[in-house]
Amino acid sequence: MAKESQKLVANNKKVFHDYFVEEQLEAGLVLHGTEVKSLRMGKCSIKEAFIQIDQGEMYVYGMHISPYEKGNLFNRDPLRTRKLLLHKAQINKLAGRCREKGYTIMPIQVYFKDGRAKMEIGLCRGKKLYDKRQDIAKRDQRREVEKEFKVKNLQ
Numbered sequence: 001m002a003k004e005s006q007k008l009v010a011n012n013k014k015v016f017h018d019y020f021v022e023e024q025l026e027a028g029l030v031l032h033g034t035e036v037k038s039l040r041m042g043k044c045s046i047k048e049a050f051i052q053i054d055q056g057e058m059y060v061y062g063m064h065i066s067p068y069e070k071g072n073l074f075n076r077d078p079l080r081t082r083k084l085l086l087h088k089a090q091i092n093k094l095a096g097r098c099r100e101k102g103y104t105i106m107p108i109q110v111y112f113k114d115g116r117a118k119m120e121i122g123l124c125r126g127k128k129l130y131d132k133r134q135d136i137a138k139r140d141q142r143r144e145v146e147k148e149f150k151v152k153n154l155q
Helices: 014-018 033-040 088-098 129-154
Strands: 006-011 019-029 050-054 057-061 082-085 103-113 116-126
Touching: 014 019, 014 103, 014 116, 014 129, 019 088, 019 103, 033 103, 050 088, 057 088, 088 103, 088 116
Parallel strands: none
Antiparallel strands: 006 103, 019 082, 019 116, 050 057, 050 103, 057 082, 103 116
16 A cells, blocks of 8 residues: 655644643545645644534634735635535534533644645643643653753763
8 A cells, every 4th residue: 555645734733732632533624726726835824723513514713824826816815714524423423522511623733645635633622721731841851851861872
């Protein structure tokens, strides 16, 4: 089997800082021509983006795709809502989990997989302030251990 080619376009690292990501899914994106060209050039931001389910379909709001320079009248609104392509069973499962308190669906990254625009989404539960502090403390501790390990290996 051939290896799948992936080209990362946008990444949202803040999701892992602000939320516990419990489940990750891959969803297709419904885009128009100039949006695809702009994505291929890497002009996309999902930092303020969020996902909602409306009438059994999933949409991403706040995803910014810059207008294509040579697109003139074919360019669309950079912040328009875009539909995500998922199976009905997946959407229903996520909708059920989102009705629980504290759960939301967030975009994690946008990439091209075998020439098609995909978005990795995550079912997330919000972190409290003390959870964030614990994560920061663990990360700092891990960095200190790695630094000590490097110093020992150099000597």
